[in-house]
Amino acid sequence: MQWRGRRQSSNIEDRRSGRAGKVGGVSIFSLILALIVWKVFGISPETTLGVTQTITQNTQTAQAPANETADQAESREFVATILADTEDVWTPIFQKLGGTYQQPKLVMFSGAVQSACGSASSASGPFYCPADQKIYLDTSFFKAMRTQMGITGERNGTELSRQDQAADFAQAYVIAHEVGHHVQTLLGISGQVRQAQAQASQAAANNLSVRMELQADCFAGLWARHNHERTQFLQKGDIEEALDAAEKIGDDYLQHQARGHTVPDSFTHGTSEQRQRWFYRGFESGDIQQCDTFATRQI
Numbered sequence: 001m002q003w004r005g006r007r008q009s010s011n012i013e014d015r016r017s018g019r020a021g022k023v024g025g026v027s028i029f030s031l032i033l034a035l036i037v038w039k040v041f042g043i044s045p046e047t048t049l050g051v052t053q054t055i056t057q058n059t060q061t062a063q064a065p066a067n068e069t070a071d072q073a074e075s076r077e078f079v080a081t082i083l084a085d086t087e088d089v090w091t092p093i094f095q096k097l098g099g100t101y102q103q104p105k106l107v108m109f110s111g112a113v114q115s116a117c118g119s120a121s122s123a124s125g126p127f128y129c130p131a132d133q134k135i136y137l138d139t140s141f142f143k144a145m146r147t148q149m150g151i152t153g154e155r156n157g158t159e160l161s162r163q164d165q166a167a168d169f170a171q172a173y174v175i176a177h178e179v180g181h182h183v184q185t186l187l188g189i190s191g192q193v194r195q196a197q198a199q200a201s202q203a204a205a206n207n208l209s210v211r212m213e214l215q216a217d218c219f220a221g222l223w224a225r226h227n228h229e230r231t232q233f234l235q236k237g238d239i240e241e242a243l244d245a246a247e248k249i250g251d252d253y254l255q256h257q258a259r260g261h262t263v264p265d266s267f268t269h270g271t272s273e274q275r276q277r278w279f280y281r282g283f284e285s286g287d288i289q290q291c292d293t294f295a296t297r298q299i
Helices: 028-041 045-059 070-096 140-147 168-186 189-198 202-231 238-248 251-259 272-285
Strands: 012-014 105-108 112-115 118-121 127-129 134-137
Touching: 012 070, 070 105, 070 168, 070 202, 112 134, 127 168, 134 168, 140 168, 168 189, 168 202, 168 238, 189 202, 202 238, 202 272, 238 251, 238 272
Parallel strands: 012 105, 105 134
Antiparallel strands: 112 118, 127 134
16 A cells, blocks of 8 residues: 555644653643642642643644654554545545535554543554544554454565555554544434434344444445545555455454354444445445445345
8 A cells, every 4th residue: 555655634643652741641831830820820730730631632733752763653654644535535525415524633542541432441442432523543453453363464475565564554444444433423323323222222232333333344445445546545455455354353253263153143343244345335336325334124
């Protein structure tokens, strides 16, 4: 996949460890300001820190953490480029739909993170929080994709360059999938699903979750199609790489790996076959109308 040399998004919040000027996760500037406000105005430091942390996070957008390694810098640049690509694809699609695409923020973190949806660790994997409309990503997940899931980037038994070995398009697919959940939020789909799930049985709620995840996969495929049309970024084997990733994160694949058997009623993301099929459907059609996973009986 060709990704270098294109625009990088400024909608990145880099919260990875190593940023200078932090005291227990709070910047020194924020701490000093909180103490001044407490002495002058009598406002508690806790209240002030809540505000200044938000300000600090917003002003730190797209800034590199201190002591950033070459690999970390490459990860940041890659993520910022792919996020920019999603912005450049979804903006005109929303315009055609008569709406405005509101760009999400993407938070890069390491170890653990606090979101408006609660705290999460790296073990949770990448996720989207509709409450703050942010995508949360620990890039160590990409390493896990390559090692634990066996997504190596090797194609037809041929050893590839370092960039290709990183399974870069599989990583782009993951980001595009989470952006797909943001699209669902903007279109009102997520809210409708959560409302329906609150009144449904567990099995029915799980089925709705599967449909929402498969739609995000379809949106990721749609993004890949439109982005290739505008940048010619895909290379031979990239789509197969994404399909391989979709297989390795299917509910049936993961359950069989962990338990030796599957429990279909407990699926929340879809089988390997479903995830591959809906991603490819989005890629092949490039049509958002073809991604309506809620309108079909058999998903």
